[in-house]
Amino acid sequence: MLSKYKRVMLIDDNEVDLKINSKIITISKLFDEIILCQSGEEALNYLSRNLREEDKLPDFILLDIQMPEMDGFEFLEIFKRLPSPITEKCIVAILSSTLDFGDIKKAEANPHVIRLFKKPLFPKELEEVLAKYL
Numbered sequence: 169m170l171s172k173y174k175r176v177m178l179i180d181d182n183e184v185d186l187k188i189n190s191k192i193i194t195i196s197k198l199f200d201e202i203i204l205c206q207s208g209e210e211a212l213n214y215l216s217r218n219l220r221e222e223d224k225l226p227d228f229i230l231l232d233i234q235m236p237e238m239d240g241f242e243f244l245e246i247f248k249r250l251p252s253p254i255t256e257k258c259i260v261a262i263l264s265s266t267l268d269f270g271d272i273k274k275a276e277a278n279p280h281v282i283r284l285f286k287k288p289l290f291p292k293e294l295e296e297v298l299a300k301y302l
Contacts, residue, residue, distance in 0.1 A: 173302055177203040177226035179211045179243065180263070181235040189230065189263065189289045196291035198298060199228070207235060208243030215247075215254050225254060227302055230263040230285070233271050240264070244280055259301050261285055 176199040180186045183206070190202050203226055205211035211229070218224040233240035240262060248255060262275045265287040275284045283297050 175226040177229045180232040208238035229260045233264040
């Protein structure tokens, strides 16, 4: 069965979180394809590599905040400068276990972030947001 939404990209340095959230999304059947990236750099490389292939770009990005080397906010700084076919097509939400009030406020203030989800991901919450934005 094909889902309503095509592709989601999960960006998280934690392999266990990637597996858990990937499984939750698979079971929920909200997306046809899941793109897994273990760093912001890997995700940006994927997006840049597939810039001209819209059918490979994600419709939705779930981004962790706390990652080594490039955190979620650094990813967003580079993401906002990517060509408009990417920034207009790819909707971004934060998926994080952070309890840091500063991180939460910063995520909520970012114009490219539509929502902050707490880990673990709840399919019902995700579905409501998808219905609103996609």
